[in-house]
Amino acid sequence: MSDQYNREEIYSRPVRAGKRTYFFDVKATRGQDLYMTITESKRRFDDNGNVHYQKHKIFLYREDFANFEEGFVDAVEKIQELMATGNYRDPIAEREAKAETEENSADETTQRDTLADTPEEETTESSSDDITFEDL
Numbered sequence: 372m373s374d375q376y377n378r379e380e381i382y383s384r385p386v387r388a389g390k391r392t393y394f395f396d397v398k399a400t401r402g403q404d405l406y407m408t409i410t411e412s413k414r415r416f417d418d419n420g421n422v423h424y425q426k427h428k429i430f431l432y433r434e435d436f437a438n439f440e441e442g443f444v445d446a447v448e449k450i451q452e453l454m455a456t457g458n459y460r461d462p463i464a465e466r467e468a469k470a471e472t473e474e475n476s477a478d479e480t481t482q483r484d485t486l487a488d489t490p491e492e493e494t495t496e497s498s499s500d501d502i503t504f505e506d507l
Contacts, residue, residue: 409430
């Protein structure tokens with residue numbers, strides 16, 4: 372049996388992100404050392420339309436967690452700083468704006484449909500000629 376199958380998987384957390392899924396798996400070696408694998412999985416289709424998954428895996432060892440976290444957080448903060456300049460696309464804001472536009476459009480359609488289904492109230496106008504002394 373291969374060494375790969377001798378490693379115990381302790382925890383797994385899939386994260387769906389658009390067309391990708393990331394898997395954060397905590398495992399232990401035979402010596403009971405903990406490590407993490409981060410796998411990016413993308414669904415692909417071949418020329419015949421058959422589905423296959425393209426995977427990329429990173430092994431992150433416990434002694435590297437702090438340095439990895441520091442580099443990751445630093446890069447995220449830099450992205451936020453650059454996004455604040457307005458010189459870069461913000462796909463998250465674009466998706467939120469699109470969803471809000473679609474939601475507002477659906478609300479307007481519902482309001483129009485409701486108004487169209489509501490019967491108009493009949494209005495009666497009376498003139499002073501219609502009033503008689505008996506009405507008083």
